Amino acid sequence: MSESRPRTLFDKIWDNHVVERLPDGTCVLYIDRHLVHEVTSPQAFEGLRMAGRRLRRPDATIAVADHNIPTVGPRNPEAIAEEDSRIQVQTLERNVKEFGVPYIPILDVRQGIVHIIGPELGISLPGTTIVCGDSHTSTHGALGALAFGIGTSEVEHVMATQTLLQKPAKNLLIRVDHTLGFGASAKDLVLAIIGKITTAGGNGHVIEYAGEGIRALDMAGRMTVSNMSIEAGARAGLVAPDETTFAYVKGREYAPKGAAFEQALAYWRTLPSDPGAQYDTTVVLDAREVAPMVTWGTTPGAVVPVTGVVPDPATVGDEGARAQMQRMLDYMGLTPGTRMEDLPIDVVFIGSCTNGRIEDIRAAAAVARGRRVAEGVRALVVPGSGQVKRQAEKEGLDRVLLEAGFEWRDPCCSMCLGMNPDKISAGQRCASTSNRNFEGRQGPGGRTHLVSPAMAAAAAVNGRITDVRQLG
Amino acid sequence: MDKFTTLTGVAAPLPLANVDTDKIIPARFLKTIKRSGLGVHLFDTLRYDAAGKERPEFVLNQEPYRHAEILIAHENFGCGSSREHAPWALLDFGIRCIIAPDFADIFYNNSFKNGILPIRLPRAVCDALIEDAKLGGNARLTVDLERQVVVRPNGEEIHFDIDPFRKHLLLNGLDDIGQTLQHAPAIDAYEARRRAAEPWLPSTTEAA
Ligand code: SF4
Numbered sequence: 001m002s003e004s005r006p007r008t009l010f011d012k013i014w015d016n017h018v019v020e021r022l023p024d025g026t027c028v029l030y031i032d033r034h035l036v037h038e039v040t041s042p043q044a045f046e047g048l049r050m051a052g053r054r055l056r057r058p059d060a061t062i063a064v065a066d067h068n069i070p071t072v073g074p075r076n077p078e079a080i081a082e083e084d085s086r087i088q089v090q091t092l093e094r095n096v097k098e099f100g101v102p103y104i105p106i107l108d109v110r111q112g113i114v115h116i117i118g119p120e121l122g123i124s125l126p127g128t129t130i131v132c133g134d135s136h137t138s139t140h141g142a143l144g145a146l147a148f149g150i151g152t153s154e155v156e157h158v159m160a161t162q163t164l165l166q167k168p169a170k171n172l173l174i175r176v177d178h179t180l181g182f183g184a185s186a187k188d189l190v191l192a193i194i195g196k197i198t199t200a201g202g203n204g205h206v207i208e209y210a211g212e213g214i215r216a217l218d219m220a221g222r223m224t225v226s227n228m229s230i231e232a233g234a235r236a237g238l239v240a241p242d243e244t245t246f247a248y249v250k251g252r253e254y255a256p257k258g259a260a261f262e263q264a265l266a267y268w269r270t271l272p273s274d275p276g277a278q279y280d281t282t283v284v285l286d287a288r289e290v291a292p293m294v295t296w297g298t299t300p301g302a303v304v305p306v307t308g309v310v311p312d313p314a315t316v317g318d319e320g321a322r323a324q325m326q327r328m329l330d331y332m333g334l335t336p337g338t339r340m341e342d343l344p345i346d347v348v349f350i351g352s353c354t355n356g357r358i359e360d361i362r363a364a365a366a367v368a369r370g371r372r373v374a375e376g377v378r379a380l381v382v383p384g385s386g387q388v389k390r391q392a393e394k395e396g397l398d399r400v401l402l403e404a405g406f407e408w409r410d411p412c413c414s415m416c417l418g419m420n421p422d423k424i425s426a427g428q429r430c431a432s433t434s435n436r437n438f439e440g441r442q443g444p445g446g447r448t449h450l451v452s453p454a455m456a457a458a459a460a461v462n463g464r465i466t467d468v469r470q471l472g
Numbered sequence: 473m474d475k476f477t478t479l480t481g482v483a484a485p486l487p488l489a490n491v492d493t494d495k496i497i498p499a500r501f502l503k504t505i506k507r508s509g510l511g512v513h514l515f516d517t518l519r520y521d522a523a524g525k526e527r528p529e530f531v532l533n534q535e536p537y538r539h540a541e542i543l544i545a546h547e548n549f550g551c552g553s554s555r556e557h558a559p560w561a562l563l564d565f566g567i568r569c570i571i572a573p574d575f576a577d578i579f580y581n582n583s584f585k586n587g588i589l590p591i592r593l594p595r596a597v598c599d600a601l602i603e604d605a606k607l608g609g610n611a612r613l614t615v616d617l618e619r620q621v622v623v624r625p626n627g628e629e630i631h632f633d634i635d636p637f638r639k640h641l642l643l644n645g646l647d648d649i650g651q652t653l654q655h656a657p658a659i660d661a662y663e664a665r666r667r668a669a670e671p672w673l674p675s676t677t678e679a680a
Contacts, residue, residue: 019662020655024637028655030662032673040555042505051649056659059675068503084503091505102676123676135554135578149554149578153585153648161652163659167635199490200548203577233551235577260672267670299490299551320546324489417499426522438494438552440517 006274008171009240010206013146013271017129019163029166032128033145034158035114036063036101038092039419040133044156045095055099056162062123063096064104065089066113070421071382071409075106085420099159110253112385112411115139115353119223120387122252126241126268131158136353136435137236138229142222143249144241144271146206149230170280172205172234176213178287183469185363186221187355187433187452189213189285190228191293191303197283199301202234205281208273209239213287219248220359227354228435231300240272294340294465295437295450297328302437304340306455306467312336331439332447333427340465343449347430348379348460349442350453351409352416355433356384358391360453364406365397367457367471373405374463380407380422382414406460418443431459473587475645479568480614481541483605484531491545492552493579497561510557511564532565536609540565544601545572549590550579559586569615571622573598584638585648589617591632600624617643 007015019028034057041063048054055061068085069075077093080086089106096103104111110121115136118124124140130147131137133155140147154164174193180186194201207229214222222239229237239245246265249255256264291305302325304311313329313336316322329336334343350356350364364381373379381401383389389411392398398408415422416434418441424430426445433456434441437448449465458466501513519530526533532540543562549572550558559582562570568588573595575583583590593601604611604625614623617639621629641648666673 020658022637024635026635026637028652028658030659030666033676039502043507043556046505053649059677062676082503088503088505125673128673133554133556135552137554151554151556151559151578151582151585153556153582157649157652160649161656161659162663163652163655165637165648165652199551200574200576203548203574233548233576254674254676256672256674260674264670264672267672299492320487320489419499419502436494436552438492440498441494444498444500444517444522 006276008273008277008279009144009208009238009271010146010169010171013127013129014168016127026165026167028163030129030163031131031158032060033123033130034061035118035130035132035137036061036155037067037114037132037134038065038088039067040152041095041155042088042091043152044159045099047156048099048159053160055101055159058100058102060162062102062104063092064111064114064117065092065106067413067417067419069106069412071412071414075410077106082421109386109390112388113353113356113413115227116356116384116388119143119219120252120385122249122255125249125255126245127271131164135230136227138234139223139227139353141229141237142219142226142239143245144239144268146236146238148235169206169235170204172202172207173279173282174207174209175211175282175284176209176287177211177284179213179216180287180290183292183454184290185452185454186217186224188293189287189290190225191295191300191450192290193285194228194232194301195293195303196285197232199231199299200233202229202232205234206236206238207232207234209237213285214239215242218359219244220357223357224354228300231435241268292452292455292468294455296332296334296340297325298331298437298439300435300437300450302328306340306465308340310334310336310338310340341467343429343465345377345431345459345464346428347424348377348456349415349430349432349434350380350456351382351384351414352434353384354435355453356382356388358388360433361388361392361397363453364457365400367454367468368404368406368461369400371404371461373460377460377463379405379460380409380415382409383411385411404461415442417441431456431465473645473647476568476587476589476617476642478614478616478618479541480612482536482539482609483542483544483601483613484537484540485602485605486531486543486545487602489546490548490551493550493555493558494552496550496558497555502555502557507560508564510561511566514561514565541567542569542571542613542615543567544598544605545570546598547573547595549575551576554578556582556586559583559588563588571598571601584642587642587645589615589642591615591622593630593632597630
């Protein structure tokens with residue numbers, strides 16, 4: 001590795017984690033942090049057991065159950081009504097005991113969605129490699145960590161070897177000039193990015209988000225952006241660590257303290273991309289042009305500004321693309337030309353690893369304050385972790401939301417995916433702060449419109465998609 | 473993991489782009505703690521109606537595609553989540569090879585780990601193969617991994633690229649973990665080096 005070549009943030013983290021480079025260029029890449037949850041781990045533990053293997057570094061691993069946990073009722077595995085869900089959580093609890101993996105129990109205030117609690121607890125740190133059997137591991141890249149989702153075979157591979165076999169990704173720079181205007185949030189920014197580069201635009205790349213528009217975001221906003229890197233096809237997103245990052249990390253439970261923190265800081269300051277570092281691809285966006293966004297289709301790239309209309313397949317030249325658009329419109333029950341703001345909403349979901357942080361709940365509560373959820377609309381607010389919930393309650397946000405007619409739930413993935421009791425029914429239209437609008441994602445036949453927390457709250461009070469800027 | 477050498481079988485045409493992992497296996501079927509048995513839920517919402525009855529128009533509900541071992545699709549196959557349940561469901565159904573213009577990264581990776589060969593071929597070639605596949609049971613495709621060719625029913629051979637390391641593992645049915653553990657001394661040395669250079673990195677067993 002030549003030190004003289006200007007390197008990107010990605011190159012630096014990568015180089016520092018290469019254990020060995022094999023002749024064909026595949027690298028044995030060291031993994032600093034392995035986050036484990038109940039859905040993608042049982043078969044990995046089973047594989048270890050069958051091969052008579054142990055975890056190489058339980059002390060670099062942490063487990064939590066999140067996907068299957070109901071957001072109302074008693075918080076213990078035995079109380080989960082659905083048998084398969086209960087078995088999955090109980091299996092995790094058995095496995096962590098057998099293999100000596102640190103575990104955050106469901107009743108612990110620190111429990112929550114794995115991608116919320118990693119940063120929140122200071123387990124996710126700049127310059128580290130972080131993996132989890134979950135595609136939204138890209139979230140942690142907001143701290144300047146190389147963080148990506150892996151499959152269950154790789155989960156087992158990391159457990160057994162603390163490494164992965166990988167080839168370096170290509171570098172994609174997304175530079176966001178200027179700062180977001182009134183009413184536009186990090187969620188709108190990332191939806192605009194995906195709309196621009198498409199859901200396959202990041203394939204084979206790691207995205208580095210840079211520019212004034214990213215620098216100006218708080219950590220929550222950066223996590224929202226990085227979280228959805230996977231929706232643009234990139235396995236990971238990165239934001240260079242800066243003072244905002246350091247201030248966020250400092251004092252967190254698992255973060256280094258005192259002299260160790262200073263030592264870490266000195267290292268972290270060396271991470272940002274060198275001047276003149278080469279990117280394989282560069283995309284530039286003007287943040288001032290980003291309006292509040294709403295998806296109309298069943299991929300996150302099918303998105304328009306809230307002031308826009310449902311697009312018309314007749315205007316699309318390519319036959320395949322036209323057919324796909326028509327298919328999406330049929331599924332979503334939409335007619336070309338309909339104004340997005342005229343779409344009535346049945347359900348509102350505020351939460352998930354994209355938008356389940358305290359800042360998101362504040363944004364929703366600010367819109368909800370003094371207003372009422374529209375007649376016939378079911379609106380759920382689900383904090384991303386126990387700590388987020390506690391903080392929101394300390395600030396009285398739960399009362400604001402409850403008084404406005406929102407449901408205030410316990411932390412979990414909830415309605416982000418149809419895997420626990422929180423689902424939407426066939427034909428229902430949902431304004432959701434989650435990250436995927438795939439067919440059936442929130443429940444079979446459900447129709448998802450991805451939006452920001454403020455936009456979701458606005459949709460709840462008006463009973464239809466609403467430009468939050470009009471609410472004042 | 474089963475070896476993959478050559479495969480001759482029925483190919484099912486699935487001319488859709490962005491076939492996401494929720495489509496391949498919806499989240500409600502992820503609650504298994506096993507790898508097997510997911511084949512009946514493969515493409516669940518495309519395959520069955522709300523009452524659970526087969527949709528006759530869906531390709532895998534038709535003969536001879538019920539026995540398909542090869543799938544041919546359009547761009548960005550396997551986008552979405554990291555769930556390995558997607559390749560498990562495909563494998564459990566009997567699919568050993570997927571041909572598409574490109575794949576989402578994680579899915580691509582996961583396929584190899586389960587002995588499924590994902591082949592990238594240009595869209596025009598995929599469309600030609602889809603036309604072949606539409607001919608049904610008489611139009612079997614052959615995939616020869618050693619020679620890196622797909623053989624069309626008319627005998628035409630189409631070359632495909634594949635990473636040599638992955639090819640080696642697949643041809644020999646080798647387990648990645650076993651391979652990597654051969655590097656254990658290097659991993660030990662790396663860990664010692666990092667501990668010295670970055671002693672600040674705390675562990676997950678004790679909050680600092
Ligand atoms: S909140 Fe949604 S996207 Fe995030 S980890 Fe949970 S299920 Fe996955």
